[in-house]
Amino acid sequence: MSSSAAVEREPIIARASAAAEPDAGNYPPTIRAVLAFAFLLVAEFFYGWAWNTVDVLRPWLRDSLHLTLTQAGSGYSAQGAGALIGAIVMGQLADRFGRRNMLVVVMIGYGLSLIAGVAVQSYAHYLAQRFVLGLFMGGIFPIVVGIYTGLFRSNVGGRLASLINAVFSSSIVMLGLASGWLAGHDWQLLLWIGGVPPVLLSVIAWFAIPASSDGGGPTRSGTKLPILELFRPGLRKQTLLLAALTGLNFFSYQAYSGWLTTYLRDIRGLSAVTIGDLVAWQFAANIIGGFVWGWAGDRLGRRFNALGFLAAGLAIGVYLAVPSHPLWLGVIGAVYGFMLSASVIWGPWLTELYPSHLKSTAASIFNWGRIVSFFAPLITGALADRFGLGLSMGVSAVTFAIAGLIWLSLPETHPRPFLGRGRVKR
Template sequence: MSLQARPLQLPDFVDERRVSPFQYVVITLCGLVMFIDGFDTQAISYMAPHIAEEWGLSRQVLGPIFSSALVGLMVGYLVLSPLSDRFGHKRVIVVATIGFGVCTLAAVWAGSVTELMVLRFLTGLGLGAAAPSCVAMTGEFSPKRLRATFVLVIYCGFSLGFVVAGLAAGWLIPVYGWRSMFWIGALAPLALVPLLLRFLPESPVFMIRRGHDPQRIHQVFRRMDRSLAPAQAPTFAVEAEDSGRRAALSSLFTRDRVLGTLLLWFIFAINLAEFYALQSWLPTIMTGLDYDMSTVVTATTLTTVGGIAAAFVTGPAMDRLGAYGTLGVVYLVGFVFVALTGLAFNAPLWVLLIANFFAGCCISGGQKSLIALAAVFYPASMRSTGVGWALGIGRIGGILGPIVIGAALGANWSASAVFYAMAVPMLVAGLAVLFLGRRYGTRKNRTAAVADPVEPATTTVASQDGARA
């Protein structure tokens, strides 16, 4: 065996090489977890009208059922996902996947609203713990030149889960009943666990920081590059900003950043409120208007397809035309199409479907673009903390959105009135993003060197006995 002359450096090792089949496997596995996350999140929306009919529930009771999983998602995102710093991304992903699979399976036998809400909350905990680690693993195994693309791909996996949930509901629920969706939502993650255990590696950054066996770490590097020679005493290094350490929460509230942080949280809350209100209630609203199941599925699926399609337009536009202006326009256009959806309930079906598609472009597509905007706003040293907390706090909007719409429907608001009301926050979000751009868009580039000074690379070396130097 040859000796390792120089430390293997991350992220340079990944950035300087072509993407290997092994890396594609890692990204695919993370995408599958996100896909199941999306399936589970959306499936309850198609089950809800049938649950209400079987259990004799009023429509406003469905709001807390929708939101219970979102509460769990927020808690999982803010409280459980940081456990990856202690136990590693792989362990968190595997345990979380088992957890939300088992809880979804238990929901098959739920006999009351309380039982269902508790199980949906526990399911949300697992989903909230798994998703951030999947994003982190995807980023770690992606070269910088393709990192945003690969993260976008696994987020599209989440949206694709929404689409498949609709297709499965249209086929399974009329024949096998609403509990069949829980069966699928439980068996899929449990079937994925053996693949995760066998093919998903642990994060090399985590193993280096924790002083794991150097040969085990070196094996992960060799799976990325088969031409890498064996080494008797491999050593490794991780740049400071990629070391996996989280910036302090207080760094988000410095004098020149506090307003931007609070506005981002506000916009995240609006977008997630719109997203979950639309996805949760559109099937129930259309069922109540006597649309058949296939039409309900088509309309709801189009909102998700619109979000996927929008991602391939807004991403390049944000790079070329500016992140703030692009997203601001997306939300302002969304204001128009959400309001048009309200009008379209009294129009021919094709008008409603087109309105649904473009509303989805702006709500679902806007959410993906907002994550990218947060990554632009925060410098590298605090990006993980900034984006993570924005998503976590934004879940408050995701929780309240379905509850508010449920209360409005319970107060006998018409479907059209509900969508007119939902259009207003899109206008507010658009104006807030444009204000952010005016306040930070150009100044950020001028002050980047001050706000995010370049740190010297901090090297973590794994010696043969597992000690770190």
């Protein structure tokens, strides 16, 4: 990048170390990197399965524990609260003590915590189990992003993120289909299916992840807590806006997708098999969208994908208004799923906005938004009790639009973006 690049008043905010210097970094041999990334995809699949049981299995869990709509939704709030704390703690531990080590810890933790769900017998137990599960799952995103951005050059970061997104969405597709087949008989079997494999596979991380991408060590500023670097002068505003963006994303998703299976069963009157198919269609489109948005983020800039959030809000409004025909619901749901995956670029983007020694800590901002989102089920559940589930879900259309506008206001790290100049600094 030439010295004529635009100079920003706030250092590092405009820093795009990866996008501006795509050949920088000590990358492992290609075969080694591909094998390590393949292992990360396995960890991501079971993480996606575990995370989404709180939504996909909500109708059956609600029936088994005799919960109200608000109580059923608060399971996500407990899980989100745990993920917020887990992201902050696990991300920093990964940057200080090694990402491989912490990947093993969180895989064992979320596997055992998911299995513990079979022992839940009360509302209090449910909240506790989901909180502990969230603690471990909150660490997956910052750890995985911190590792794979150290395996390959950043000019393919969006496409790598799209593969991660595809595996995550595939896990939801499989969970949706499995819930249609098994939930009416023994939904707890789905907890065993998702929990046992990551525990058994976790030890492979020490052999699969190369040391060059592991991280670990003191922060460059000498601070004991890496997170403090994200709030130093020149970075504070950016960090807070990113947290607000991720918060609105999670709020919007939970306000709509979190209630989707409940809405389709209780309001639209559809069968479990049809509901499972609709969930599968939506996330199949999310997989396709992830590849498109990943490519777009690499070629057109990280802010370009904000357009997907604006379109997702529009799709939600249409979905809630169309007739209860599986074809209509499937098509509009697929459009929503496609647009939702615009955020696939966030992992690489977050690491590009901050110094490289803070990769996992910076990526943990993705989960900070849960401090906002874990109120979503409580708010939308209360609105649903008073005004109806459809109207409460419609709130997400507005919050997605607000999130899109915030995204467009944030720094760009691509040297030649489609939407405005790249705010790049050497």
